[in-house]
Amino acid sequence: MRITFILPGYPWRPVGGYRVVYEYANHLVAKGHDVTVVHPRKMRQTPRPVGLYQVFRTAAKRGRDFLLRPKLEWQWLDPRVKMVYVREPIAQYVPDGDVVFATAWQTAEYVAKYPLSKGRKFYLIQAYEIWGGPKAQVDATWRFPMKKVVIAKWLFEKGLELGVPAEEMRHIPNGIDLKKFHITTDITNRPRRVSMLYSNTEWKGSVDGIRALEVVKKEFPELRTVFFGTPSRPASLPDWIEYYKNPPQETLVEEIYNGSSIFLCPSWTEGWGLPGAEAMACGCALVSTDTGGVHDYAIHNETALLSPPRDPQALAENLCRLLNDDILRVRLAEAGCANIQYFTWDRATEALLEFITSG
Structure with missing residues (x-):
C-alpha cells in the first residue's frame, strides 16, 4: 500500500508525536509498504505573531525552514521512508496514495478536504489538543468523517464523549523499541x-x-x-x-x-x-x-x-x-x-x- 502521514511541521527537535509516526513508517516499509511523511513549513491555523520579538522570531524560523532541511539525528529512519518538505499541506503537494493519515488537529482540517486520489482518510489522535487550539475547533476534527486511531484508552473514552461512534475508532497503544530501551544495570543495585x-x-x-x-x-x-x-x-x-x-x-x-x-x-x-x-x-x-x-x-x-x-x-x-x-x-x-x-x-x-x- 501507499501510505502517507501528514505531520504538522519540521522535525528540528525531538517530539514524541513525530517519533510515533517515524516508528510506524519504519515498520511499515519493513513490511513492504510505500510510506511518505509530509512536513509543512506553515499551516493556516498558525496564530499571527504578536510583538516585535515574535515577528522577528517567526520570520527567522520561516527563513530557516525555506532554506534548510532538518538532519534527523534524534530518530533513526529507514532510508526507504520518503521525507517530503512542502510549503503547506494542501492536496497539490501531497502524493496520491491508498491511505492518508492526519496526525494533529491542524492537519486533520487539511486532510478532510483532500480528494479521493490521496487515499482513504484516517486520523492518528495522540492527544486531546485543546492546549494547542480552540476547543470547538479541535473537537470538530474528531467528528470529521475519517476513521480514528487513538493511542490511549482515555482518548477512546474522550471520543465517545465527543460523539464519535465506537466503530469509527480503534485503540492502538504506542510501542517501545525494546532493543534500545532495556535493562543494563540490575534493578536491585541502583543509586538513589x-x-x-x-x-x-x-x-x-x-x-x-x-x-x-x-x-x-x-x-x-x-x-x-x-x-x-x-x-x-x-x-x-x-x-x-x-x-x-x-x-x-x-x-x-x-x-x-x-x-x-x-x-x-x-x-x-x-x-x-x-x-x-x-x-x-x-x-x-x-x-x-x-x-x-x-x-x-x-x-x-x-x-x-x-x-x-x-x-x-x-x-x-x-x-x-x-x-x-x-x-x-x-x-x-x-x-x-x-x-x-x-x-x-x-x-x-x-x-x-x-x-x-x-x-
Missing part, C-alpha cells in the same frame, strides 16, 4: 537517583517536578537528580540537578534511565507518555501524575505510584515512599518492566494494518 524529562511547555509540569524534588531533597540530602530535555539548561535550575541537553540515545538509556532508580513524570496531561514507558523498560520505578495517558501501562501500587496532576506535595510523598522502601521500589520496577514488554512496535503496526485494511 531520580530522572525526569524537562520541558518549557507549561503542561509538562516541570515546575511541579522541581518543587516536589525540593521537598524530597530536604528529607534525603544525598538524593541525586538528573534532568534531560531539548532546551538549554534553565538558569533557575538548582545546582544539585544534573542536566543533559538532547542526550544521544546511548546516554539516555545507559546513563540516565539505567543510572536512575526512579523516573518522575509531573505532566498535567499526556497522550500516552513515551518517556515514562521507556524508563520503565530500562528498570526505573515510575512516579507519575495520574494523567490518563499513563493508564495503558501504569497501575497505581502495582506498576507505578500515581497522584493527581498539579500537586507537587503528592509527587513528593510518592517519591519518599520509594526512597524509604527499597523493597517496594524494586517490586514496582520489576512489575512495570515486565508489563511494558507487551508494548512493541510490531504489535502496534500489525494492529494498524488490520484496521486500515478492514474496510
Whole structure:
C-alpha cells in the first residue's frame, strides 16, 4: 500500500508525536509498504505573531525552514521512508496514495478536504489538543468523517464523549523499541537517583517536578537528580540537578534511565507518555501524575505510584515512599518492566494494518 502521514511541521527537535509516526513508517516499509511523511513549513491555523520579538522570531524560523532541511539525528529512519518538505499541506503537494493519515488537529482540517486520489482518510489522535487550539475547533476534527486511531484508552473514552461512534475508532497503544530501551544495570543495585524529562511547555509540569524534588531533597540530602530535555539548561535550575541537553540515545538509556532508580513524570496531561514507558523498560520505578495517558501501562501500587496532576506535595510523598522502601521500589520496577514488554512496535503496526485494511 501507499501510505502517507501528514505531520504538522519540521522535525528540528525531538517530539514524541513525530517519533510515533517515524516508528510506524519504519515498520511499515519493513513490511513492504510505500510510506511518505509530509512536513509543512506553515499551516493556516498558525496564530499571527504578536510583538516585535515574535515577528522577528517567526520570520527567522520561516527563513530557516525555506532554506534548510532538518538532519534527523534524534530518530533513526529507514532510508526507504520518503521525507517530503512542502510549503503547506494542501492536496497539490501531497502524493496520491491508498491511505492518508492526519496526525494533529491542524492537519486533520487539511486532510478532510483532500480528494479521493490521496487515499482513504484516517486520523492518528495522540492527544486531546485543546492546549494547542480552540476547543470547538479541535473537537470538530474528531467528528470529521475519517476513521480514528487513538493511542490511549482515555482518548477512546474522550471520543465517545465527543460523539464519535465506537466503530469509527480503534485503540492502538504506542510501542517501545525494546532493543534500545532495556535493562543494563540490575534493578536491585541502583543509586538513589531520580530522572525526569524537562520541558518549557507549561503542561509538562516541570515546575511541579522541581518543587516536589525540593521537598524530597530536604528529607534525603544525598538524593541525586538528573534532568534531560531539548532546551538549554534553565538558569533557575538548582545546582544539585544534573542536566543533559538532547542526550544521544546511548546516554539516555545507559546513563540516565539505567543510572536512575526512579523516573518522575509531573505532566498535567499526556497522550500516552513515551518517556515514562521507556524508563520503565530500562528498570526505573515510575512516579507519575495520574494523567490518563499513563493508564495503558501504569497501575497505581502495582506498576507505578500515581497522584493527581498539579500537586507537587503528592509527587513528593510518592517519591519518599520509594526512597524509604527499597523493597517496594524494586517490586514496582520489576512489575512495570515486565508489563511494558507487551508494548512493541510490531504489535502496534500489525494492529494498524488490520484496521486500515478492514474496510
